[in-house]
Amino acid sequence: MSEVVVSKRDILLHEKLRILSEIAPIKEKLRLFEEKYGMTLEEFERKLKNSEESFEEWDDYIEWKAYLKKLKELESRLKDIENAQRVRVA
Numbered sequence: 214m215s216e217v218v219v220s221k222r223d224i225l226l227h228e229k230l231r232i233l234s235e236i237a238p239i240k241e242k243l244r245l246f247e248e249k250y251g252m253t254l255e256e257f258e259r260k261l262k263n264s265e266e267s268f269e270e271w272d273d274y275i276e277w278k279a280y281l282k283k284l285k286e287l288e289s290r291l292k293d294i295e296n297a298q299r300v301r302v303a
Contacts, residue, residue: 225294232287232291232294236284243280246277249273254281257274258274
């Protein structure tokens with residue numbers, strides 16, 4: 214069996230690319246919601262609280278908010294990787 218050597222840099226780069234590949238479609242979904250409603254999530258949230266209940270809008274709100282939460286988690290993970298001083302492979 215041959216030996217495979219993988220550097221810490223390679224592992225970090227792979228993980229960074231994996232996260233970036235997850236971020237791209239999430240940003241596109243967020244852009245589509247902003248385009249659909251012509252506002253940010255925060256503005257949409259205020260609008261929802263001051264208008265009659267619409268199941269479609271509430272469904273969109275829940276999905277939109279979940280995408281934003283996931284984006285923030287991924288961006289935080291990406292920042293951790295970019296600033297990593299030590300790498301441990303589990």
